[in-house]
Structures are given as structure tokens and as C-alpha cells.
Amino acid sequence: MRRLKSLLYSQRLAPYVFIAPFVIVFLVFFLYPIASTIIMSFQRVVPGQTSFIGIDNYRKMWNNSFLTALKNSAVYMVCTCVILIPVPMVLAVMLNSKKMPAKGFFRSMLFLPALVCVVVAGITFRLIFGERPGALMNSLLAAFGAEPVKWLGGPVRWTTMFALVILCCWRWMGVNTMYYLSALQSIPEDLYESAELDGAGAWQRFRHISVPLVRPTTIYVLTISIYGGLAMFVESRMLFANTEVGNQALTIVGYLYRVGIRKMNYGLGSAIGIFLLVLTLAVNLIQLILTGFFRKE
Amino acid sequence: MKKVLALLLAMTLVIGCGAAFADAEPTEIEFWTFQDLHIAFYEAMAEEWNAQNPDRQIKLKSTPFPFEEMHENLGNALMAGTGAPDLVDIEFGKFANFMKGDIQLLPLNDIVEPELDNIVKARVDIYSKDGNYYGICFHVGAAVIYYNKELCESAGIDYTSIQTWDQYYEAAKTFKAANPEKYWMSVESSDIWHMWPQLAELGGDMTDAEGNATINTPEMAKVLEYNRKMVKEGLAVVAPGTYHHAPEFYAMMNEGSIASIVMPFWYIDRFTDYMPDLAGKIVSAPLPVWEAGEKRSVGQGGTGTAVTNQADDPELTKAFLGFCKLSKEGGIKLWQTLGFDPIRTEIWAMEDITHDPENRFVKYYASNPFDTLLQIKDEIVAVNNNEMLPTVLDTMKSVVLQKVYETDESIEDILSAAQADAEAEAF
Missing domain, CATH: 3.40.190.10 (Periplasmic binding protein-like II)
Incomplete structure (x- = not known):
């Protein structure tokens, strides 16, 4: 009994007990799947007859559909990063300004889309970007005297990408603005005041005080945007209601899902998954080096 | 403690007996x-x-x-x-x-x-x-062609006289002249039901009996050239929503803007459930053929x-x-x-079953669907199904049809690239 008591009150053991839930979850739900994905990427996985096939899956991966997926994901990632960093920054500055009326209202309005389920958003956007003249986007075009456009699966690819990027911006604008807002609020007010006394205009204050001081937030937002852009899947699937017309909205994860889950080629699917992991790590590593994340202050 | 044990024992007994009696349960x-x-x-x-x-x-x-x-x-x-x-x-x-x-x-x-x-x-x-x-x-999923009888008649077209795809094309032109805002036919840019039967009539298929992809074939090219011509001349519409199961398509068909579609027999309940305004206007007929003597149907889906x-x-x-x-x-x-x-x-x-006047399908259609079926009874061929098929269908749905109907790329190039893609992606 005393032994048990001393065990329960042991200071040596306690830390391990406290971190145990995380370690167990990590081992079971992260490490084990990653390890088994790596193994499966070198296998032909079929019921009862799974066998090792070397690097065949990695070789087979480089086909036209995959390259299309890679291109789509890359373009999408770049577009969303280019829009979803500067615009939220400016919005946050506006929301942070003392002159802004109805701040609380705008803050909650901006954040609202992030709370909408992707499935609902996808279906709504599908209707907005419908090809018939009565759909919202086409009736807007008609108001300017333009012909209706076949947005999804039409003759050109960029209309589809446009719809995807708009959906993404609508969804994440508020979240990124919140990140920047909290970063801006941690900048001491006296910096702006002394700059103003020295004759700095609004633009100069923004350029030389706000932008440099929110850099850690910029790096964070950029990192998650790169990851989010490359891993996008649900939006494109919902927008296209499960059809694959023209591979126009095919993303890397979309292709993984198509071959790995829908065609049950688990081996090839695993290889694509590992490739995506390496790609995302590499792009983010380069980005972190370039933005000076590892530089000693 | 003893009481608890006794209770547990009793419960085990009850559960055990329950299991023993379970055999009589369904x-x-x-x-x-x-x-x-x-x-x-x-x-x-x-x-x-x-x-x-x-x-x-x-x-x-x-x-x-x-x-x-x-x-x-x-x-x-x-x-x-x-x-x-x-x-x-x-x-x-x-x-x-x-x-x-x-x-x-x-x-x-x-x-x-x-x-x-x-x-x-x-x-x-x-x-x-x-x-x-x-x-x-x-x-059986026999492929047939569905006409909107009212639309055909409004343009003075007798759908029963259409026996070949050439006649079908001529009828399309007549129809378009009478109804410039409407379409004679609909094709799918992300699905294959509208064109697989046309291909089967020529003896073509998605895969051959040995399980090879057969995308790049003269038969496939012929079918796609024909459909593309219909689209480019404004006689056919690319189904809104990209396929014949999209709500946008149902809406357009339902409002009477499309005169005919090629779909399997099982499309029957899509008409009754999603296109109620067409009740009494839809008839089915055997498919037109390329050359006389071809088998006029194929089991689909x-x-x-x-x-x-x-x-x-x-x-x-x-x-x-x-x-x-x-x-x-x-x-x-x-x-x-x-x-x-x-x-x-x-x-x-069995006429009493197939012509039952109370049946909702019989009520909906302007002609009895089994009349068509009996005409083509001995002409329903089968398609090949093998491990290559899911990949070929993927390629057709994701690349080929969209390019054929929405772009001007040459069909020859589209098909040879798609053939290579499908072979590269096979499991």
C-alpha cells in the first residue's frame, strides 16, 4: 500500500503521466499511420496478396493527371498567398484604427464565413457560379452587358481557378484578419505617436512600424497558407459535386483520393501522400529560411 | 458483497437464457x-x-x-x-x-x-x-433514346422515322430551324452514358476483352466527331452541370429545352422523379444506327x-x-x-404487369417503355468489364469529353494522349 502511495505521489513519474495522453495519441494516430504509409508506398496493396514492388509507385506517379494536379495546387497556393496576406493586413489596420465606425460588427462579419461548413459553402458557391444565365455571377455579368460564362468545367481553366480562389478568400479572409488584428494590438501605441511627432504619414507608419512588427504573424500565416493551399481538397470536391470535368479542379489531395481511395490503389495513394508531405515541408523550409525565421536576432 | 455477487449471477443467467432463445429471432x-x-x-x-x-x-x-x-x-x-x-x-x-x-x-x-x-x-x-x-x-439497362414527343411534333418531326444517325442529324437541323433557342440533343462533358451506346453500335468499347484500354480507336473518333459536330453547330447542348444527373440539367430538360437524349432504360425514374412537367410527353425509341444491320442497344451501367x-x-x-x-x-x-x-x-x-394502367411509369410515358424493349430484345449487346475499366472511365470523364465538347483541340490528339494517360495510370 505504501509502495503504491509513493508511486502515485512520485515526482519522477508525474511528468510522464501528464504527457502520456499526448504521446499515446501521437503514436497511435500520427506515427503509426505515417510509418505504415511509408511502407505501403512501396507495396502493391490488394486483399490477401500484398507484395513489395520497390519504387514502382513513385515511378507511376508521374503521369499527366498528377502533373495537372500539381500545377493546379501550385497555382491555387500562390494565388491564395498573394491575396490572403496583404489584404487581411490592410483590413486589420482599418479595423484597428480609432476612426473606424462599427468595428465589432465588421469583425464578426469578417469572421463569420470561417464558421460555415465547407460543404454548405461549396454547394452555395456552385450555385453562385452556375452556368445558366440566372445564376448570381452570370446575372451580375448581365448587368454589365456581358454574356453568361460557363464558370465550372468550361472551355478555359482560369474561370474554375477563379471560383476556387474566391471561395478560399471568402472563407479565410476573416481568420487571417484576426491574426493580424491581434498582432497589431500588441504594438505599443507610443511608437506610432513618436513617429507622428517626427512627421511620419499614415503610409510611412504602416510601412515602417506595422509591417515589420507583425512579421512573426506574417510568417505564421504564410506557413499555414502554403500548407492549406497545397492540401486543398474539400472545396474543389464540393464545388464540382464529385464530377471531374476536365481535371480543372484536380488537386494533389484530389488525385490521392481518386487513385488511393476511389480506385483502391492504396500503394500509389500512399506514395502521393508521402510526396505531398515532402513537398510541403520543402516549400515551407525554403520560405522560412528566406523570411529569416532561423536567423539569430 | 454476497448480494451483489448473487445479483450478477442472476443477470448472467438471464442474459445466457436470452441468447439461447435468440434462435427463434429473425x-x-x-x-x-x-x-x-x-x-x-x-x-x-x-x-x-x-x-x-x-x-x-x-x-x-x-x-x-x-x-x-x-x-x-x-x-x-x-x-x-x-x-x-x-x-x-x-x-x-x-x-x-x-x-x-x-x-x-x-x-x-x-x-x-x-x-x-x-x-x-x-x-x-x-x-x-x-x-x-x-x-x-x-x-438489363438497355440503352434507348428518349424523345420529347411534343417538341418533335412542334417542329414537324416524326421521331419513329429516324433510323440512322444521319437522319437524326437532319432532324436536328430541321428542329433547330423551327426552335432556334432550343436544342435537339444533349451531351455530357463529365459522363459517358450519352456516347457509350453509339460506340457499342460500331463494335467499339472502352476496353477490349483482354482488358486493354481502347480509347484511341477509329470507332471512338467517329462517335466523338459526330457529337462534336452537333455541339459546334448548336444542335446539341453540353448538359448544364456537365452530366445528365445534375440538377441544372434536370431543370433545363424539364422546361422543354431539349428534344432528345440517349440514356439507359433505368433513366426512367429520373424522369418521373425530377422532371414532372414532362409527364405525357416523353417516349422511348430504339437508338438510331450508323449503318443498317447494327445492333441497336447495349446493356448500360x-x-x-x-x-x-x-x-x-x-x-x-x-x-x-x-x-x-x-x-x-x-x-x-x-x-x-x-x-x-x-x-x-x-x-x-407479361402485358398485365408491363401495361398496368395504375403503374406510375406507365402513366408518365407517352408510349409504353416495354414496346421499345421488345423491339430491341435480341439486339442488346454487352460491354467488357475488367480491371482497366475504372481507369478508362476516369480518363473519359475527367479529360476526354470535356476537351472534345468544350475546346477545339483535335480529337486525334486528345485520344492518343488519353490512351497513353490511361495506360500509365492503370493499377
Whole structure:
């Protein structure tokens, strides 16, 4: 009994007990799947007859559909990063300004889309970007005297990408603005005041005080945007209601899902998954080096 | 403490006895499907079965899933060796995915073989491998052409006189001249139902009997050239929503903007359920042909119901499946509840069933669908199904058709690239 008591009150053991839930979850739900994905990427996985096939899956991966997926994901990632960093920054500055009326209202309005389920958003956007003249986007075009456009699966690819990027911006604008807002609020007010006394205009204050001081937030937002852009899947699937017309909205994860889950080629699917992991790590590593994340202050 | 123990003991006894009496309870059969309309049919058949077999009662536990999700869950459950249902609907285009490695479905030879003379054999052959049958189809899925009779007549076109695709094209021009805002035909940029029958008439297919992709063939090029010409000349519309199952398409067809579509017989309930305004206007007819003498139909799509190797009572599940899909009463019910062309062909000629004036399909159509079916009865060919097919269908749906109908790229280039893609992506 005393032994048990001393065990329960042991200071040596306690830390391990406290971190145990995380370690167990990590081992079971992260490490084990990653390890088994790596193994499966070198296998032909079929019921009862799974066998090792070397690097065949990695070789087979480089086909036209995959390259299309890679291109789509890359373009999408770049577009969303280019829009979803500067615009939220400016919005946050506006929301942070003392002159802004109805701040609380705008803050909650901006954040609202992030709370909408992707499935609902996808279906709504599908209707907005419908090809018939009565759909919202086409009736807007008609108001300017333009012909209706076949947005999804039409003759050109960029209309589809446009719809995807708009959906993404609508969804994440508020979240990124919140990140920047909290970063801006941690900048001491006296910096702006002394700059103003020295004759700095609004633009100069923004350029030389706000932008440099929110850099850690910029790096964070950029990192998650790169990851989010490359891993996008649900939006494109919902927008296209499960059809694959023209591979126009095919993303890397979309292709993984198509071959790995829908065609049950688990081996090839695993290889694509590992490739995506390496790609995302590499792009983010380069980005972190370039933005000076590892530089000693 | 003793009291608690005694209580526990008593409870164990009660539970134990419960298990002993459970034999008299109906056996539960777990059933998965991607089409909740199918459930009504199976539920009705289960009731019928229980009435006929008082000693082998069943209790059907049906779960509907979305299309892709059901096949994914099934694949994962069979791969994992646990979690799969007893009885399951597997769609034709997905079936080959389940024919890999050690097959996790049970052979149905003992129930199929005695009935082979009474059914369309092709509809079980497409779910077979190495002489074993693994699935039984709901229907023949004969491809037909549906006309909006009212629209045809408004342009002075007699649809019964259209025998060849050339005549069909001429009719299209006549129609367009009379109705510049409307379309004679609809094609799909993300699905294959509208063009596979045209291909089959020429003797072409998506794959050959050896399991090779046959995308880049003269037959395929001919069909796609023809359809592209229809689209480019404004005679055909690319289905809004990209395929004939999109809500946008249903809306356009329903408002009477399209005069005809090529779809399988099973499209019948899409008309009744999604296009109510066309009641009394839709007729079906045999497909036009390229040259006289070609077979005018092909079995399209389908759903093979299979029994998994995780079934609790395989014999009972198989017997129930046979009762649903192979028996005469099952076939009649299939027509009455789902509007399918049953694989048991004797039903096609049973006028009291097929021409029942109370039947909702008979009521909806301007002509009896079985009249068309009987005309083409001996001309329904089968398509090849093998492990290459899912990949070829993917390529057709994701690349080929969109490029053919929406861009000006040469068909020759599209097909040769697609052929290479499909070969590169084969499992």
C-alpha cells in the first residue's frame, strides 16, 4: 500500500503521466499511420496478396493527371498567398484604427464565413457560379452587358481557378484578419505617436512600424497558407459535386483520393501522400529560411 | 458483497437464457446501398420472404450512403477484414475494384447457374471472374433514346422515322430551324452514358476483352466527331452541370429545352422523379444506327448486389438475394417499384404487369417503355468489364469529353494522349 502511495505521489513519474495522453495519441494516430504509409508506398496493396514492388509507385506517379494536379495546387497556393496576406493586413489596420465606425460588427462579419461548413459553402458557391444565365455571377455579368460564362468545367481553366480562389478568400479572409488584428494590438501605441511627432504619414507608419512588427504573424500565416493551399481538397470536391470535368479542379489531395481511395490503389495513394508531405515541408523550409525565421536576432 | 455477487449471477443467467432463445429471432442481414430507392424494393422483398419462409425469418437492416462513400467504406472494410455488411450493392463501374487479390465477395454460382436460361446472361457475366459469379444485376439497362414527343411534333418531326444517325442529324437541323433557342440533343462533358451506346453500335468499347484500354480507336473518333459536330453547330447542348444527373440539367430538360437524349432504360425514374412537367410527353425509341444491320442497344451501367465473405449467414443471405433478383416475383417487383427492365425477360412480355394502367411509369410515358424493349430484345449487346475499366472511365470523364465538347483541340490528339494517360495510370 505504501509502495503504491509513493508511486502515485512520485515526482519522477508525474511528468510522464501528464504527457502520456499526448504521446499515446501521437503514436497511435500520427506515427503509426505515417510509418505504415511509408511502407505501403512501396507495396502493391490488394486483399490477401500484398507484395513489395520497390519504387514502382513513385515511378507511376508521374503521369499527366498528377502533373495537372500539381500545377493546379501550385497555382491555387500562390494565388491564395498573394491575396490572403496583404489584404487581411490592410483590413486589420482599418479595423484597428480609432476612426473606424462599427468595428465589432465588421469583425464578426469578417469572421463569420470561417464558421460555415465547407460543404454548405461549396454547394452555395456552385450555385453562385452556375452556368445558366440566372445564376448570381452570370446575372451580375448581365448587368454589365456581358454574356453568361460557363464558370465550372468550361472551355478555359482560369474561370474554375477563379471560383476556387474566391471561395478560399471568402472563407479565410476573416481568420487571417484576426491574426493580424491581434498582432497589431500588441504594438505599443507610443511608437506610432513618436513617429507622428517626427512627421511620419499614415503610409510611412504602416510601412515602417506595422509591417515589420507583425512579421512573426506574417510568417505564421504564410506557413499555414502554403500548407492549406497545397492540401486543398474539400472545396474543389464540393464545388464540382464529385464530377471531374476536365481535371480543372484536380488537386494533389484530389488525385490521392481518386487513385488511393476511389480506385483502391492504396500503394500509389500512399506514395502521393508521402510526396505531398515532402513537398510541403520543402516549400515551407525554403520560405522560412528566406523570411529569416532561423536567423539569430 | 454476497448480494451483489448473487445479483450478477442472476443477470448472467438471464442474459445466457436470452441468447439461447435468440434462435427463434429473425436473422439480421445488414445491407448497404448507395441508392435509397433500392431499399424500398429490398424491404418489400424481405416482407415477402418472411411470409413465405416462416422458419427462416430475416430482418433487413439497410443503410444508404452517398455513392462514392459507400464504395470507399466497403473497400476499406473488406481490406481490413472487418466492418463490412452481409449484402451490398456495388455499381458496375466500381465492380472491378473488388475483383483484385483474394476476392472478398462470395461466389454465387449455386443460385445463379440454375436460372441462367431464364435471365439475360450478360447481366451476371459482367460481375464474374474465372467462372465465378460475384454479383447479380438489378436490370438489363438497355440503352434507348428518349424523345420529347411534343417538341418533335412542334417542329414537324416524326421521331419513329429516324433510323440512322444521319437522319437524326437532319432532324436536328430541321428542329433547330423551327426552335432556334432550343436544342435537339444533349451531351455530357463529365459522363459517358450519352456516347457509350453509339460506340457499342460500331463494335467499339472502352476496353477490349483482354482488358486493354481502347480509347484511341477509329470507332471512338467517329462517335466523338459526330457529337462534336452537333455541339459546334448548336444542335446539341453540353448538359448544364456537365452530366445528365445534375440538377441544372434536370431543370433545363424539364422546361422543354431539349428534344432528345440517349440514356439507359433505368433513366426512367429520373424522369418521373425530377422532371414532372414532362409527364405525357416523353417516349422511348430504339437508338438510331450508323449503318443498317447494327445492333441497336447495349446493356448500360447496373448494380451488382453481392454477398461479402463477412456475412454472418452466407447461405441465408444468398438465398434471399436470389429470391430478390432472380425470381419471377422479384423481377415483377423491380419493374413496379423501381421501373427497371428486369433481367428475367419473361416479365417483359407479361402485358398485365408491363401495361398496368395504375403503374406510375406507365402513366408518365407517352408510349409504353416495354414496346421499345421488345423491339430491341435480341439486339442488346454487352460491354467488357475488367480491371482497366475504372481507369478508362476516369480518363473519359475527367479529360476526354470535356476537351472534345468544350475546346477545339483535335480529337486525334486528345485520344492518343488519353490512351497513353490511361495506360500509365492503370493499377
